[in-house]
Every structure is written in structure tokens, then in C-alpha cells.
Amino acid sequence: MEVRERLDFQARGIDAALRTLTSRASVREAVVLSTCNRAEVYAVCETTEGGSQEIVSFVARFHELDVSEVLPHVYERTDLDAARHLFRVAAGLDSLVVGEPQILGQVKGAHAAGNSAQTVGPVLNRLFHSSFGAGKRVRSETALGAGAVSVSFAAVSLARKIFGDLTGRTVLVVGAGEMGKLTAQHMRSQGAHRVTIVSRTLARAARTAQAIGGASAAPWDALDSALSASDIVITATGAAAPILTKARIEATMRSRRNRPLFIIDIAMPRDVEPAAGEIEQVFLYNIDDLRATIAENLARRTSEIARAETIVSEEIDKFGGWLRSRGVIPTVVALRQRFESIRRSELQRLDFKLSGLSPDARARLDEITRLLVEKLLLTPTEQLKALTDGDAAGAHAEVLTRLFALQANSAVSEGAGVAEDAVTPRPTAGRVEPFPSAARSSR
Template sequence: MKLVAVGLNHRTAPVAVRERFAFAQAQLVEALGVLPAYVAEGTILSTCNRTEVYAVADQAGEARARCLQFLVDFHGLSPGDVEPHVYAHENEDAARHLFRVAAGLDSMVLGEPQILGQVRQAYEAASRHECLGAILSSLFRSALHVGKLVRTETDIGRHAVSLSYAAVELARSIFGDLARCCVLVVGAGEMGKLTARTLVDCGAGAVLVANRTLARAEELAGRFGGQAVPFDDLSAALARADIVISSTDAPGFIIDAAQVRQAMARFRHNRPLFLVDIAVPRDVDPAVQQVSGVYLYNVDDLQAICEANRGERQREVRKVEALIDLEVGRFRHWWQTLEVLPTVADLRNHAERIRQAEVARALARLGPLTEREVFTIDAMSKAIVNKLLHVPTTRLKEQPATAHEYIHVLRYLFGLDEGRP
């Protein structure tokens, strides 16, 4: 029994190759339908950065070849297209690879959370189409567990590494819960809209939109479920908003210190104000941050935070690897026990066949016996077999690490493989 992980990802294959081997949602159903024809157990993990097949087959070399064959057949390509980009991991290494993928260590953005959901979907889809057996089910459940564990136990996915999420985290560290916060979106720059969108998705309470053209403001406000405000009346809007996202293409400052100072003192009663200036050239006069209770961040500030957070995640990799090591150890133990089980069963069957034959022969020779006597002879033979086999079988199961050699010895000494087709 061999476990393999065969696939290609953003490190080994350019997008031009990846896109040809990707499985769209609709294709996946069909693919999972034909996969059992190639391997005993199989799962397909397909995202924009990777296409991987996890499979169980009798022989390792064969498993890899069959997975490749499946990929090539399904997408109607030639083996030469995929060979140079493919990696293949076996057994323990395959398990480790999946755990690293689920933990986000193999992702383009270290520790990103989406991959865990994608692993779960791959598992569930394969499970629905009955492509999973005991081995892959157990492996994927472990992987999901690892994925969750590393995100709660380490900081690998904790800090924002994109501008919009950095803005959300900052807003949270000022206001805590965003539900009571009002977001003012000034201008309609792409980053501004994205940041506003992210804030709304993260629970921001109300949205105001100000734009030079009122129609544009109303259109945007409709999209965020907010309210358009006149551009000339920014001061009034500043009095209401807690978070300001500014991304106009105005050549000069549109929010100045006097305006903010007045809003803070007169209307906000010094309630904190968080300004995010994503525009280049800048929209907000840097002097604004001298005002007490005002926190102003520009593009560079946000970028620096993302950069620092990337470093932070990098530093967590070792902790994550340690957690993965633990889980791989658990998998190894389970896997090796799995390897022992067929031999234990063969040994028991072998002994049982001999026992039954010998009991039958003895009973034939002894002639008519009472039921009690027959029972006693049968019980004695069973007891001898059990007592003889008890120690070797428990030792095999207890020491799976060394079991591999013993399996060969045992099979040879007892002739377990003789007389087999």
C-alpha cells in the first residue's frame, strides 16, 4: 500500500501550465467520477495556485504513474506537458506535504486562510463521490486538524499582509468592534473602494460616500448600502465618521488640519478619528496627525505594516513546522501499524488452517468421542496457537518503526507468501 501526492504548484509551474491542469468546479465532479478507475483511493485539490492528486495504490511507482496518467487523460494533454513541472511525494512525505499545504506554508501568501477551506472542499467532494477509503479519510482529517491548530496556536495567519486588511486591523485596534463605526469614503480610487469593501465585510456599521460627482457617490453608496454626502460639506461628514478612507485624484490636500481640529473639538468631543489616506498625491495634510485623538496613515505607513507582518509570519514558520512534525509522527505511527496488519492477519490465518487440519486429523484417529472431549481438544489447540502467536503479534504492533524488517523475516520464516498466486 502506497500513499502518493502528485501535482504542480505556483513554484514548479507557470500559470500557463497550471491553468491547463486546473479543475473547474464543474469538471471536478466528472473527474472524481473517473478517478477510481486509476487508483484505489483518490482526492483532487485544485486551486489557482496548485493542482494536486492524493492517491493510494499498491505500488509507489505505479501510483505516481497512474496519477499522472489520470491528469493527462482527463485534460487531453501529453505526458511531456506535465512531466517537467510535477513533484511527487510518497507516504510520510506525502502526508507532510498535505499538512504543509493545509497550514498555508506552501501558499504564495504565507499562512493565508483560504487554502484550509479548499482542502476541506477537496475532502468533502471526494467523500461525496466515494473516492475515499480509510487512508485518505484519515489523512485529510489530520490535515484539517493541523490547519486549524496552526492558526490558533501560532501567529502564522494572524497579521494582515494586504493594505485593506492592515487598515481593518488598525481600525480594530482603535475602535474594537467596528459595528458602531461609521466609514466615510472620499473619492473612488480602486484601493479606496477595496478598503471600504473590506471594512464593510468586517462589520463596519454605516457608510458615507463623498465624491466630486454626486451621481458617482450615489452609485458607490448604493453598492455599500450607504449614503451619499455632498463633497463640499466634508466638514460635516468628518463630524459623523470614525474611519475616513480617502482616495481621490485631487492634486492637493482636500482634508486639512483646521477642518479636522474643528471637527474633533466641536462635534466629536475628542472621539478618536482614524484617517487612511491611500491617494497619491496625498489627500490629507500630514499636519492633521498633530491633532489629539487623530490617527493618520498613508500608503507608505500601511505598506510598512504589511512588510513587518510578512516578517512576523516568516518567524512563525518554525513553530508551525514543529506542530506539523508532531502530526507527521502520529501519522507515521498509524501508517506503520497499517503496514503490519495484513501480515498479522496472514500469520493468524496460516496458524488457523494448520490447527483446523490437525484437529480434524486427530479427531478422525481417536474415533467416537463425547461432545465434551471434542470441545476440550479444540479448545486446547486454540489455546496453544493463541499463546504462541500472542507475543510476536503484539511486538509487531507495538514497534511499528522496526516492524518493516520483521515483516519480511516473519513472512519468510513462516512461508506466508508460499503457495500464493
């Protein structure tokens, strides 16, 4: 928990992280996925080794830590292993609560943040869209998500284990976001007698309470009195620093005359100062304490995991084919450059013959020859880009390189960092027009 809190990108700003990351020379594209359970950087880099070092040093610096503090917690995946990791994450296979639905939305949010910061290029765009597809297939084609508990449900189950029965218990939910709402709902359906939602924005708490039915809302400044009156407190806010400090809970315990208080903190970063767990009669749990409850739930769905992994593998094969096919991009670029240089040198060679043309006619001639080249290249380019089999793409690239004596540009090797439109001919919508009448008459 402590490490995840220190590496939480949400708190320091995803946008700032993306900008800092892509200002580094070797990082071409980047997306940061930061949830309560993970802090991950997805990047397209010049080289694997250089990129990896840059990313680790960025993570440390961005969080004002030393690289040596970060390194022991780093896991690193490259190429298709990185893709497989993301697909498993999006499918809920790498979640604390396997199969939980929230993570797919969080992966989509990370991609959207990269898009608005303009740090997503063709490779990460395809990677993330493919991961959404994998996530959706796992949800619709397996029963992995059916009966999967959310973190909030696991928290309510833990409370039920402790108390045996929640009927007659007074419950306080702090936070009225997605987790707060789900928690209050589960508490009500488990028979909790009184459920109060306290949130920073009273109107949101009131809306949530009304939507659930049988729950009430209280203003933020009533938090201490609500704490005093509750048996069970579940905290789920997006606050960057603890809301319930040890001192605050100590004061509450005095007014409760040491009646036991059960607090389950499902926020990340935590809402409750960990030292509060040292107070007598305070029983404090956090997300990591929910693992046993979650494991019991998972045992019932284990058979679905193998099916979900098969779907992930199928989607990886498709993505791998696309990635390998990008190997033809340097060839496409070189082919276009070759044609363009032939066009230019021919125009130059014929310069003395064309000297009688008016400037308008010269410009028209330039345009016509350019369009001819574009048209000639359109179909081969599309066919090459459509190849999804990496071996076939390599073979085609080799033949073209020989036939046209190409020299693939090393700056665009493996196609990384090349915008799609840089390799797509753009013939204007119409035909290659003959000389307009004015130009024709001047010939």
C-alpha cells in the same frame, strides 16, 4: 494563472476526477485538492513510479491536454515528503497568503469529497486527519494566522495603494460568496463610500449586504449599470468562464466616457477576460498581482514560520510512526491465515471421529473453534497494530514470521489497500459458548 485555469478540477467535477483516477489499476486511494492556488492529487499507489506516471497521464487526459503540456508544471512528492507537503498546505504555510485560514476548510472539503466518492482508504484517511491536526496546532500554538491577510484583504489593500484613500469611492463587488463578503466588509471598513454587491442570486447578495451594513445589493441584470457607476470593481465568483468579456467592458467604457476603471479579479478561474486589460483606461489586476502586497504583510509574521515548521515536523514524526507500523499488516494477515488453516486441517483430520454429530452440533463446533482462534489472536493483533515505532514493528513481524513459519502475502505488502477490519479479529461480544443443550444431548 492560465495553467491553473486549465488544470482546475472544480470546473470539470471532483467526483468524476476521483472515479476516473481510482479506475486505474495502480491507484488504490485518491483525494483531489483543487483551489484557486493549486491542483493536487494525493494517491496511494501500487508502486511510486507506475503511480506517478498514471497520475500525470490522468491529469493531462482529464483536462484534455497533452502530457508534454502538463509535465513542466508538475511537482511530485512521495511518502513522508508528500505528507509534509499536505501538512504545510493545511497549516497555511504553502498559501499565497501565508497563514490564511481558508485553506484548512478547503483541505477538509477535499477529504470529504473523497469520502463520499469512496476513494479514501485507511492511509489517506489517516493522512488527512493528521493534516487537520497539524493545521489546527499551527493556528492555536503560533501567531502565524494573527494579522494574516486574506486574498480579499490584499485586493482591498491594492486598491488603497492605487487610490491612496478609498473614502468617497464607489465600489462594486461581483459575487456574494465567502470572498465577496470579505471584500465588501474590508471595503466598508476602509471607508469606501458606496459598496454594491451584485450576485447571481439576489437574495444571497441582499443577505450579505445586510449582514455587512452600509452596503447594498443589486440584481444580476443590473451588472452593466453597476459597472458604469463604479470606480473600483472586485470580482469573486465561482463561474467557470469569464463573466466580464472584453466586449462587455468596452461597452461599459463608452458609457463611462473613458473614466478610468480599476478591476481586481480574485476569482480562479478568472472572471474577467485577460484581454480586457488592453482597453484604454482599464486597469486590470488578478490574484498573482497581489503578491507584493501579500509579501509586505508576511514580513511581519516571518518569525512565526519557523515555529509552524517545527509543529509540522512533530506531526510528520507521528504520522511516519503510524505509516511504518502498517508494515506489520502482512504479518498479521499471514498469522491469521496460518491459524485458520491449522483449525481447518485439524477439523478435517478429526472428521471421521465427528461423523456421529448432528449437522447442528457440527456447525456449533466449527463456530467454537473459529471463535477460539479469533480470541487467541485478538490481543497479539491489537498489540501489533498499536506499535508506532517502525523498527519495533519490523522486529516483531520478523519474530512472528520465524516462530510461526509465516509467509507474508505479497499482495498486501506494506499494508497498503488493506481494510482495517481485514486484520482485526472479531470475536462475538460474548464468551465462547459451550454446546447448547440440544446439541449436547445429541452427543
